[in-house]
Amino acid sequence: MAQNQTAPGTQKISNYIMMIVVIVLVLSVVSIILAISVYLSGVSTSSHVVSSSQTGQDDLTAGFLLVIGLVALSMSMFTVSQSRRQAAEMKIEVPKVMTTIECKKCGTKTVREFQRGDYVYKDLDACPKCPDTKQVITAIYKDIKEKEKTYNV
Numbered sequence: 001m002a003q004n005q006t007a008p009g010t011q012k013i014s015n016y017i018m019m020i021v022v023i024v025l026v027l028s029v030v031s032i033i034l035a036i037s038v039y040l041s042g043v044s045t046s047s048h049v050v051s052s053s054q055t056g057q058d059d060l061t062a063g064f065l066l067v068i069g070l071v072a073l074s075m076s077m078f079t080v081s082q083s084r085r086q087a088a089e090m091k092i093e094v095p096k097v098m099t100t101i102e103c104k105k106c107g108t109k110t111v112r113e114f115q116r117g118d119y120v121y122k123d124l125d126a127c128p129k130c131p132d133t134k135q136v137i138t139a140i141y142k143d144i145k146e147k148e149k150t151y152n153v
């Protein structure tokens, strides 16, 4: 339960990014459609008697809109891939909280994930080896990955 508390926050941020991406995506699609329509209208009018300078300007407008559309499209795609990668990295970075349980009599150590209500010196269920002795929580710590401590030489 405790690990899930950070999830809504990151979800909110990614929703923001997704909204911006969708807006940019729509704008890029609109500009590409405009570019195609301008290009097509330029083609259709060129079949009529229209000065060559007019069609040239239409081609320029169409090309300009197409470039804007493609740039916006690639930018939004890049943002999506980047935010996804970031979200994946965030998930890995969240360290697990571990609880060490020890039996005072036989010294059996058990490590399990932290559960709500755990605290050091809390009495737990009886030890499986010695039923008359209660197991005690001796340590609660964050399980930081060894990967972060290694250095590339």
Ligand SMILES: [Zn+2]
Pocket (backbone or CB within 6 Å): 103, 104, 105, 106, 107, 108, 127, 128, 129, 130, 133
């Ligand atoms: Zn024991």
